[in-house]
Amino acid sequence: MAQIKDVAKRAGVSVASVSRVLAGHTGVTEATRQRVLEAVQAMDYRPDLAARRLRSRRTDTVGLIVSDIRNPFFTEVSRAVEDMAYQNRMRVILCNADENPEKEALYLDLMRDENVSGVILSPSLPTLAHFRIQDYPFPVVLVDRCDRETTADAVVLDNTDSAYRLTIHLIEQGYRRIAFIYGATSATGRQRQEGYVTAMATHGLETLTQAVPATVDAARIAASELVQGSLFPDALMGSNGLILLGLVEALREARLQFPEQIGLAGFDDLPWTRLVEPGITVIAQPTYDIGQATIELLLQRIAHPSQSVRRVVLRGELRERGSSVRRKDATL
Amino acid sequence: MAQIKDVAKRAGVSVASVSRVLAGHTGVTEATRQRVLEAVQAMDYRPDLAARRLRSRRTDTVGLIVSDIRNPFFTEVSRAVEDMAYQNRMRVILCNADENPEKEALYLDLMRDENVSGVILSPSLPTLAHFRIQDYPFPVVLVDRCDRETTADAVVLDNTDSAYRLTIHLIEQGYRRIAFIYGATSATGRQRQEGYVTAMATHGLETLTQAVPATVDAARIAASELVQGSLFPDALMGSNGLILLGLVEALREARLQFPEQIGLAGFDDLPWTRLVEPGITVIAQPTYDIGQATIELLLQRIAHPSQSVRRVVLRGELRERGSSVRRKDATL
DNA sequence: ATATTATTTGTAAACGATTACATTTTTACT
DNA sequence: AGTAAAAATGTAATCGTTTACAAATAATAT
Numbered sequence: 001m002a003q004i005k006d007v008a009k010r011a012g013v014s015v016a017s018v019s020r021v022l023a024g025h026t027g028v029t030e031a032t033r034q035r036v037l038e039a040v041q042a043m044d045y046r047p048d049l050a051a052r053r054l055r056s057r058r059t060d061t062v063g064l065i066v067s068d069i070r071n072p073f074f075t076e077v078s079r080a081v082e083d084m085a086y087q088n089r090m091r092v093i094l095c096n097a098d099e100n101p102e103k104e105a106l107y108l109d110l111m112r113d114e115n116v117s118g119v120i121l122s123p124s125l126p127t128l129a130h131f132r133i134q135d136y137p138f139p140v141v142l143v144d145r146c147d148r149e150t151t152a153d154a155v156v157l158d159n160t161d162s163a164y165r166l167t168i169h170l171i172e173q174g175y176r177r178i179a180f181i182y183g184a185t186s187a188t189g190r191q192r193q194e195g196y197v198t199a200m201a202t203h204g205l206e207t208l209t210q211a212v213p214a215t216v217d218a219a220r221i222a223a224s225e226l227v228q229g230s231l232f233p234d235a236l237m238g239s240n241g242l243i244l245l246g247l248v249e250a251l252r253e254a255r256l257q258f259p260e261q262i263g264l265a266g267f268d269d270l271p272w273t274r275l276v277e278p279g280i281t282v283i284a285q286p287t288y289d290i291g292q293a294t295i296e297l298l299l300q301r302i303a304h305p306s307q308s309v310r311r312v313v314l315r316g317e318l319r320e321r322g323s324s325v326r327r328k329d330a331t332l
Numbered sequence: 333m334a335q336i337k338d339v340a341k342r343a344g345v346s347v348a349s350v351s352r353v354l355a356g357h358t359g360v361t362e363a364t365r366q367r368v369l370e371a372v373q374a375m376d377y378r379p380d381l382a383a384r385r386l387r388s389r390r391t392d393t394v395g396l397i398v399s400d401i402r403n404p405f406f407t408e409v410s411r412a413v414e415d416m417a418y419q420n421r422m423r424v425i426l427c428n429a430d431e432n433p434e435k436e437a438l439y440l441d442l443m444r445d446e447n448v449s450g451v452i453l454s455p456s457l458p459t460l461a462h463f464r465i466q467d468y469p470f471p472v473v474l475v476d477r478c479d480r481e482t483t484a485d486a487v488v489l490d491n492t493d494s495a496y497r498l499t500i501h502l503i504e505q506g507y508r509r510i511a512f513i514y515g516a517t518s519a520t521g522r523q524r525q526e527g528y529v530t531a532m533a534t535h536g537l538e539t540l541t542q543a544v545p546a547t548v549d550a551a552r553i554a555a556s557e558l559v560q561g562s563l564f565p566d567a568l569m570g571s572n573g574l575i576l577l578g579l580v581e582a583l584r585e586a587r588l589q590f591p592e593q594i595g596l597a598g599f600d601d602l603p604w605t606r607l608v609e610p611g612i613t614v615i616a617q618p619t620y621d622i623g624q625a626t627i628e629l630l631l632q633r634i635a636h637p638s639q640s641v642r643r644v645v646l647r648g649e650l651r652e653r654g655s656s657v658r659r660k661d662a663t664l
Numbered sequence: 665a666t667a668t669t670a671t672t673t674g675t676a677a678a679c680g681a682t683t684a685c686a687t688t689t690t691t692a693c694t
Numbered sequence: 695a696g697t698a699a700a701a702a703t704g705t706a707a708t709c710g711t712t713t714a715c716a717a718a719t720a721a722t723a724t
Contacts, residue, residue: 003680003681004680004681004682005680005681013703013704014703014704014705015680015681015682015704015705016682016683016703016704016705017702017703017704019681019682019683020682020683020702020703023682027701027702027703028701028702028703029701029702029703032702032703046444046445047445047680047681048386048447048679048680048681049445049446049447049681050382050385050386050391050447050679050680050681051386051679051680051681051682051709052680052681052682053382053681053709054380054382054383054386054679054680054681054682054708054709054710054711055680055681055682055683055708055709056681056682056683056709057682057709059382069407069410069411069414070404070407070408070411072402072404075401075402075407076402078401078426078428079401079402079428082401082426082427082428091425091442091446092425092426093423093424093425093426094410094414094424094425094426095414096410096411096414110423112378113378113379113381114381114423115380115381115382216603245603245604245607248607249606249607252607270604271548271577271604272577272602272603272604272607272608274581275577275580275581275584275604275607275608276604276607276608276609277608277609335710335711336710336711336712337710345673345674346673346674346675347674347675347710347711347712348673348674348675348712348713349672349673349674351711351712351713352672352673352712352713355712359671359672359673360672360673361671361672361673364672364673379710379711380709380710380711381711382709382710382711383679383709383710383711383712384710384711384712385679385711386679386680386681386709386710386711386712387678387679387710387711387712387713388679388711388712388713389679389712
């Protein structure tokens, strides 16, 4: 492999000049720039990243720690982050924490070892509770999950508002005993639950909430018990795509038709929500935008470490489908 | 930050000894080992990875270049790869090529720059056609996609066989004019098409195939034309999960009920295939296993660069559901 | 006890870039 | 033309490890 000194020799300049040209620095004459570029081309020279990183003490790498890569929300966020990162000549190290605080800690340690320029993190609830930005030697931008207490850059959905609007929609459609099943491991689930509670309160309705681990199976089991128990909800809401999936499974098992026998709505406009007849009413998240906004915020923060803390809140969009149409016996 | 010389000083040994202990080398007495470990602990010493990589010329990093991260198949494969890699103290750089050969080339270059220990690649068709393992300075293991010509380690489904079995299943259920819609960008789609063709041939049936870009929309449009055209297929098959999704959308648009008016089957047992009444018959891929087998193969190859080329073929599992039940007018 | 070998330790030279600083060349101005 | 200032270039130190090699110590055989 060609080294910088070989390139320098061929171009008839010093290694410093080669380095300067490649770094895009000014203070190098156009003539030498051309000769260097030509030599680089001719020898197919590629700088050794390890050497560069050692000397420059920068890695131009960002870490992306997602809670659960199987959740399509995070898949799409990752895609956006990756696209933008590589466009900005940054590398991405992707880690999947599986909603496990220990894994999160492990990966955050790893990011320190890798000396990354910054990290994007969607923290589990325990991690978020203890999270202090100053504990880390790199900028951190939270995505999808944060709370009022944490002072860190973040990009999130308007969780409480969206849940509020979704709940109001159900109420307006005539549902009264609406049950809210939400993921207990994330701040997001909680905030959506708050929006639901607020909406129910404004109409003087009794709340019926159930926290579960954020998995399809857990949601299915919880929903099964709910619909077969003595509480008789007339509608179910799920706080995210996985949970919503579990709810549908439970309704299928219980042979309950929606919206005829029970209403249904939830978060995340996944492809299948349109296919399950007559379609499921959801709050759609602008997932790609969220990812894009997050990496942009991180890059800004890296460029300007002392700029004030920012929180970007994106609005969810209500998509009405058949699962929540007005009840025949509605009495508003 | 503490450096190795600080640790050495505190432990009262040379830097070489510290390095040896940390590398897990033999030839160091238990007493010094303890003192070093103690000092490392006390000072919270973390070796500088850039320096280590520069000197040792190894990165302990593998690259994972997937064709489309939105495809749940690759999500699950990534998960497995990541799990296993970190268990073996390896890092993973994940790249999403979006079925774009140029992006693939770009990322493969990047892998070279990063001096990775090895790469896992699911190549697009053009890349696969030109692929020669000796063009790369690192081991490459193909996943999901390879053909008879390429001599590289690979982990794949028994695509042709699975498609054959799935087609035979439909034929046995009484379907005759079966159309096969498959992704044109991957070897996988083609091989599955072959299996379909073979199965049709053994029963003397006419084939009806349609190659499309591997997206939901492309599949939907192609299927719409098919079912509304003059060819009158009595069943549709999709070569993967995204395409299958497009088929379902097309049938919904055309208001065609399955299996009553048209049969349906495809690849990938995605969560929603159970939910769309009465369930869709699919070939389930052992996705996590595939990922696991792939990274294991890569690690082996890294450890033994000259071992003979291996191809691991995993068997797909036919899951019969309502979308392919026997036609009333079946005349076998 | 001494010679020989095996083991453990230490010293110093890499690894391949970036960059501070010194030096040379060019430009601008009197 | 001569000088000061600015710009371009080059030299060599540096980043923090690993590891080849030399040196010291311990173990074994005579």
